Amino acid sequence: MTGGAPQVFAPWDDPKAKPLIEFRGVTKRFGDFTAVDAIDLNIYPREFFALLGPSGCGKTTLMRMLAGFETPTEGHILLDGKDLAAVPPNRRAVNMMFQSYALFPHLTVYDNIAFGLKRSDMPKSEIDGRVTEMLKLVQLGPFAKRKPHQISGGQRQRVALARALAKAPKLLLLDEPLAALDKKLRHDTQFELMDIQEKTGTTFVIVTHDQEEAMTVASRIAVMKDGRLLQVSTPPQIYENPNSAYVADFIGDVTIINGTAEPHPDGYAVHWAEGQAPLVVRSPLTLSSGQACHLAIRPEKVDVSKTRPEDDNVVKGEVIDIAYLGNLSTFHVRLPGGQMLKAQKFNTEHSARKEITWGDEIWLSWSDECAVLLDR
Amino acid sequence: MRRLSWFNVTSLTLGFAFLYVPMLILIVYSFNESKLVTVWAGFSTKWYGELFRNEAFLDAAGVTLRVAFISATIATVLGTMAAYVMVRGGRFFGRTLFSGMIYAPLVMPEVITGLSLLLLFIAIGLDRGVLTIVLAHTTFAMCYVSVVVSSRLVTFDRSVEEAALDLGCTPFDAFRSVTLPIIAPAVISGWLLAFTLSLDDLVIASFTAGPSATTLPIKIFSSVRLGVSPEINALSTILIAIVATGVITASLVSKRAIARQRQDQRAAVAGA
Numbered sequence: 001m002t003g004g005a006p007q008v009f010a011p012w013d014d015p016k017a018k019p020l021i022e023f024r025g026v027t028k029r030f031g032d033f034t035a036v037d038a039i040d041l042n043i044y045p046r047e048f049f050a051l052l053g054p055s056g057c058g059k060t061t062l063m064r065m066l067a068g069f070e071t072p073t074e075g076h077i078l079l080d081g082k083d084l085a086a087v088p089p090n091r092r093a094v095n096m097m098f099q100s101y102a103l104f105p106h107l108t109v110y111d112n113i114a115f116g117l118k119r120s121d122m123p124k125s126e127i128d129g130r131v132t133e134m135l136k137l138v139q140l141g142p143f144a145k146r147k148p149h150q151i152s153g154g155q156r157q158r159v160a161l162a163r164a165l166a167k168a169p170k171l172l173l174l175d176e177p178l179a180a181l182d183k184k185l186r187h188d189t190q191f192e193l194m195d196i197q198e199k200t201g202t203t204f205v206i207v208t209h210d211q212e213e214a215m216t217v218a219s220r221i222a223v224m225k226d227g228r229l230l231q232v233s234t235p236p237q238i239y240e241n242p243n244s245a246y247v248a249d250f251i252g253d254v255t256i257i258n259g260t261a262e263p264h265p266d267g268y269a270v271h272w273a274e275g276q277a278p279l280v281v282r283s284p285l286t287l288s289s290g291q292a293c294h295l296a297i298r299p300e301k302v303d304v305s306k307t308r309p310e311d312d313n314v315v316k317g318e319v320i321d322i323a324y325l326g327n328l329s330t331f332h333v334r335l336p337g338g339q340m341l342k343a344q345k346f347n348t349e350h351s352a353r354k355e356i357t358w359g360d361e362i363w364l365s366w367s368d369e370c371a372v373l374l375d376r
Numbered sequence: 377m378r379r380l381s382w383f384n385v386t387s388l389t390l391g392f393a394f395l396y397v398p399m400l401i402l403i404v405y406s407f408n409e410s411k412l413v414t415v416w417a418g419f420s421t422k423w424y425g426e427l428f429r430n431e432a433f434l435d436a437a438g439v440t441l442r443v444a445f446i447s448a449t450i451a452t453v454l455g456t457m458a459a460y461v462m463v464r465g466g467r468f469f470g471r472t473l474f475s476g477m478i479y480a481p482l483v484m485p486e487v488i489t490g491l492s493l494l495l496l497f498i499a500i501g502l503d504r505g506v507l508t509i510v511l512a513h514t515t516f517a518m519c520y521v522s523v524v525v526s527s528r529l530v531t532f533d534r535s536v537e538e539a540a541l542d543l544g545c546t547p548f549d550a551f552r553s554v555t556l557p558i559i560a561p562a563v564i565s566g567w568l569l570a571f572t573l574s575l576d577d578l579v580i581a582s583f584t585a586g587p588s589a590t591t592l593p594i595k596i597f598s599s600v601r602l603g604v605s606p607e608i609n610a611l612s613t614i615l616i617a618i619v620a621t622g623v624i625t626a627s628l629v630s631k632r633a634i635a636r637q638r639q640d641q642r643a644a645v646a647g648a
């Protein structure tokens with residue numbers, strides 16, 4: 001800490017910060033298929049970096065290039081400022097937890113975890129303590145003497161995690177580390193991971209399909225699609241200010257309304273349906289008049305009422321579906337012209353929501369700050 | 377259980393008769409009292425005694441076992457290495473040609489393999505004996521081993537090796553401490569295959585054996601040409617017994633291993 005005031009952890013905003021990993025124009029092709037496409041990315045020490053994206057978008061390939069199992073077709077990867085190209089996997093201060101776990105089937109759980117330690121410069125006397133510590137962390141103490149085929153899928157996943165963590169590497173790559181765990185264990189392990197990260201200062205790169213998980217653990221999230229990075233930002237940034245309809249749709253629940261923009265005081269008016277008032281939105285973007293655009297509206301920002309409210313945007317629609325989630329309900333509402341809009345309400349007052357049922361005509365409203373205007 | 381139709385019963389009977397009647401006759405006659413092979417004169421085990429007093433046969437048996445053991449071992453090492461490179465080496469220049477060439481001896485007529493080896497040994501002035509038979513058997517058994525091992529390697533999850541590298545193994549260490557233990561069953565079957573191939577090879581051995589060393593198949597073949605003696609029947613019966621025991625043990629062991637693994641898996645699922 002240099003300044004007097006407590007600093008937030010945001011090395012990516014600090015031009016003087018030295019990244020731990022630098023991708024410089026990294027492309028990976030398999031034959032004529034491009035799995036990773038010209039990626040530029042810096043990951044900083046002590047970060048918890050999450051990679052999010054649909055299946056087959058190149059997340060694992062990116063990790064494998066970091067671990068040294070694939071060589072970039074083009075570009076360079078730097079670790080601590082040094083080009084990794086000539087460093088074989090066994091000499092990289094990087095450990096990876098494989099998506100397929102890749103446990104050693106002929107070794108016990110204990111020996112799987114001890115495997116890397118035995119090949120490090122850790123003194124023999126300390127190995128046992130370290131393995132026991134790892135076993136305790138992933139709650140597998142009683143299974144230490146079993147072989148991988150004698151334990152369940154979730155337990156295997158935890159062995160793989162413990163094995164990758166054991167060496168306390170500078171950089172830890174986790175490829176969907178928690179996918180096979182039940183919700184409670186997953187939450188516990190998430191916090192455990194963050195705790196480990198805090199204690200050891202290890203940098204984590206984690207691949208996940210669970211955006212809630214990414215939101216919970218990550219310092220920054222990268223959304224990938226077709227081998228490209230669409231957006232790299234902090235979780236709140238990526239949720240509140242997605243830079244494209246794809247990202248908005250990928251992270252969290254959202255309604256995307258397509259339309260054309262027309263300049264308006266403080267922003268734009270979006271024409272979205274014949275005979276309907278345009279929707280107004282504040283935006284830092286500069287769009288030309290009549291340009292095609294998208295409006296992303298999060299369901300929790302939309303108010304639901306039975307009588308017409310006063311707001312910047314007010315539309316009327318018919319309730320098609322109600323998803324009751326316990327603490328809140330999601331209303332799927334059809335607007336004139338067929339456009340669907342999702343709105344969410346906390347179920348605070350008892351039975352009050354019962355007033356709105358399927359087929360009801362209701363009013364939806366939101367202010368001009370609550371939607372996000374997107375040009376792609 | 378389904379009842380077998382008359383057609384199935386007939387084909388089963390015919391097939392098995394075809395396979396085993398000759399052997400059965402051989403076994404029965406090995407216990408024949410008479411010196412004449414085709415005339416039954418009562419039960420006796422005297423030919424077995426005779427056999428064990430026959431120095432020439434015992435020598436040949438010794439040579440055969442030694443050759444089989446050494447050549448199977450060398451062939452297993454070389455064959456495993458070749459399979460590893462073929463499956464794991466990725467695409468290197470001439471890979472298709474190499475893999476084709478490794479498997480070519482499988483279909484090459486043995487006479488040609490034997491003859492070419494003979495020519496080679498004469499050309500380099502190597503005296504024919506145990507060494508030349510070992511070399512010859514290694515050459516042709518190696519490709520069988522490499523077929524067996526590479527079929528195991530292609531179904532092997534590559535990421536397990538990568539995990540070993542990731543955890544600090546050198547490629548050789550990863551092979552020794554991870555790959556080899558996992559493919560061990562295939563390597564052992566490869567060795568057994570090479571061993572039996574060497575044990576019953578006649579053609580290649582007769583090209584490469586010299587006066588100083590004869591293998592059992594050569595010995596049997598040459599003495600049969602002077603007329604089948606009950607001693608040969610006894611010897612063959614012993615060989616059949618050894619091979620049968622080996623095969624049955626191997627299949628029992630592997631069946632047990634599979635059953636145990638299933639049981640473990642069920643226990644794991646139940647206990648989880």
Ligand SMILES: Nc1ncnc2c1ncn2[C@@H]1O[C@H](COP(=O)(O)OP(=O)(O)OP(=O)(O)O)[C@@H](O)[C@H]1O
Nearest residue numbers: 030033035053054055056057058059060061062099
């Ligand atoms: N060795 C390879 N040869 C050819 N294509 C490959 C190879 N490895 C990966 N690919 C392709 O590259 C693309 C990216 O694969 P990758 O494994 O990185 O996806 P992913 O983002 O990890 O997906 P998932 O979420 O399903 O794990 C896929 O379309 C895949 O088919």
Ligand SMILES: [Mg+2]
Nearest residue numbers: 059060099175
């Ligand atoms: Mg993947």
